[in-house]
Amino acid sequence: MPLFLVYFAHFHQEFRLPELDSLSILENVPITYDASSYSPESPFFLIEVESAAQAAKLVRRGILIRFIIEYWGSGKTYDELFTLLKQTPDRWSDFMACSFKFTVDGFGRSLSQKEKVSVIESFSFMGFQGPIKMKNPDAEFFVCEEYGEPDNPLPAETPKMIWFGRLLGQGSRDLIDKFDVKKRKYLGNTTMDAELSLVMANQALARDSALVYDPFVGTGSFLLTCSHFGAYSMGSDIDGRQIRGTAGFRLGVNGISANLAQYGLADRVLDTVVFDICRNPWRDGPMFDAIVTDPPYGVRAGAKRLGRKSGVDPERSLRVVDGVENHRRSDYLPPTEPYEMSDVISDLLSFAAEKLVVGGRLVYWLPTVAGEYDPKDLPVHPVLRVVANSEQPFGGWSRRLVTMEKIASLEGRATAELPEHAPAHKNFRDRYFSKFEALSLNS
Structure with a gap:
């Protein structure tokens, strides 16, 4: 199959190939590539696709992809590149008379207009005769000089590689600006940033007619991005104040509904409801095509479940206030207790194994202590397969975006299988606020 050059955005390098694989499934465009040739230091990656039309289709909703280019050649010098190009002059014949333009870019170094x-002038040997057209040309040729990491204060004097080809299409990075949290009418201190929220929607295979659910919906970031791609979505949370927008001075007063109106997605979000996911009211059996969520792990908001902390009067909710039993008041909040992170993840996997359809995906964030993470930390389940596991570091800790796929129907009541050792996310909240000092992980 012909080669195509993917020009990634130079962000979230561990997330780029998992998103590319998800786009292949979403667009039904088979791709092949050598994973060992991928380098997080470079935004360029060669893949094989059946045709140029399929390649353009592949990247159209990509978030971590800038462009896809029909690969014509590369070299460490222009002489090396030109020697390679001159071996395939038949490739140029279809473009001799059409309108065209050249785009020249530099990665790791800015190039002057001169x-x-x-x-551009050095490519004159190709002999294109058509008119130069800067807007909407019939063909756009792309040249990029790769110098290395863009934050290098002393870039190399000569490029490490020069890439050339015909530009075919681009991703949807404009959506990052559209869904920028700074532009939203309603947000909270746990709102997920737009770029990663959109990546998660792709990882979840959010698409027309899919049903996506967020069991820790918070301020509803994933409802927006998944529904933008055509999915029907819904969410729940133990704290209805987050949904309604009455949980604090940083939040708005119109809740999630304000954002749905802002983005015109009210007809795609079926509902948001309030309950404890540990005691959910859903019917038995599979119903969701994807579960996309960011479980509260205690950095900004700790996870809670229904229950009473030790020492709390169990009769408090039954007291009569102003002639009304406390638990029947409209402003009543049921008692809750802390929900330990490892328990959250274990319960989440068990829930996904039951409620996802076969082929459905669970996409969730897992916090972990830097330097202590082991792949065996992840709880596993007999019917869930790990598709991707990408890290976003924050110094002393990191969070991992884990994507799992349901590969078989659930037999009986099989639950998540926990690691035999204490995982690096055990007691994460306590360890975070103690600056990751050694604590008993078995407490």
Whole structure:
């Protein structure tokens, strides 16, 4: 199959290939590539796709992809590149008379306009005769000089690689600006940033007619991004104040509904409801195509479940206040107790194994202590297969975006299988606020 060059955005490098694989499934475009050739230091990656039309289709909703280019050649010098290009002059014949333009870019070094013009003129041997058209040309040729990491204060004087080809399409990075949390009418201190929220929607295979659920919906970021891609979504939370927008001074007064109206997605979000996911009211059996969530792990808001802390009067909710039993008042909040992170993840996997359809995906964030994480920390389940596990570091800790796929129907009441050792996310909240000092992980 022909080769195509993916030009990734230079962000979230561990997330790029998992998203690319998800796009292949979403767009029904088979791809092949050599994973060992991928480098997080480079935004360029060669893949095989059946045709140029399929390649353009592949990336159209990509968030971590800038462009896809029909690969014509590469070299460490222009002489090396030109020697390679001159071996396939038949490739140029279809573009001799059409309108065209050249785009010249630099990765790791900014090129002056004079340098760009010089590069364009050096391709004159190709002999294109059509008119130059800067907007909507019939063909756009792409040249990029790769110098290395863009934050290097002393970039190399010569490129480490020069890439050339025909530009075919681009991703949807404009959506990052559209869903920028700074532009939303309603947000909270746990609202997920737009870029990663959109990546998660792709990882979840959110698409037309899919049903996506967030069991820790908070301020509803994933409802927006998944529904933007055509899915029907719904969410729940133990704290209805987050949903309604009455949970604190940083939140708005119209809740999630304000954002749905802002983005015109009210007809795609079926509902948001209030209950404890540990005591959920859903019917038995599979119903969701994807579960996408960011469980509260205690950095900004701790996880809670229904219950009473030790020492709390169990009769408190039954007291009569102003002639009304306390638990029947409209402003009554049921008692809750802390929900330990490892228990949250274990219960989440068991829930997903039952409620996902076969082929459905669970996409969730897992916090972990840097330096202590082991792949065996992840609880597993007989009917869930790990598809991707990507890290976002924050210094002393990191969070991992874990994607799992349901591969078989659930037999009986099989639950998540926990690691024999204490995982690096055990007691995460306590360890975070103690600056990751050694604590008893078995408490």
